[in-house]
Amino acid sequence: TQLLEQSPQFLSIQEGENLTVYCNSSSVFSSLQWYRQEPGEGPVLLVTVVTGGEVKKLKRLTFQFGDARKDSSLHITAAQPGDTGLYLCAGDRGSYIPTFGRGTSLIVHP
């Protein structure tokens, strides 16, 4: 059983479109991280959210942590080909050992 469910698993869109990636769980997390990974490279940390209801923005990316700290979303506005990659969420339940979701593979076509 996957502790963190990410959806969609695959996403193929045109440049300029908006998209949202979801990360859901039945467990409460003390913190949750979003990463972006390109092929053949390690994941790069995008953001850490720790407070229920928290919203963080990183240019065209908006991250939200659910009020109950069980879910999170990543919204990308006006996607660009450079946004292509594998997006991973990872949650920490207080043990400081992260649990990763399956990932969302995003392809943005020019």
Added chain:
Amino acid sequence: GAVVSQHPSRVICKSGTSVKIECRSLDFQATTMFWYRQFPKQSLMLMATSNEGSKATYEQGVEKDKFLINHASLTLSTLTVTSAHPEDSSFYICSARQGPETQYFGPGTRLLVL
């Protein structure tokens, strides 16, 4: 952000040989490092937690005698794949924890066992 390096970036070896992968935190000390394995287009699978000065904690299903982990200093952890076989071919990634909520990943090591 902080920098974590891995060496080698890719390695090809013959079946039955052992391969050592190094993970270094370059600009901070990490009492805890993690080792992951990743298959193509899949998420990261945690293999073990490496703690400086103590034995690593392995996840269920990971053979500790096959995947030897040594965390010799606050900036270096090594993963040795012993008697490697083709099914061990994968992308191995380490991360180093800086603070309770943040970990930085290395660039990964591509292992191919022939």
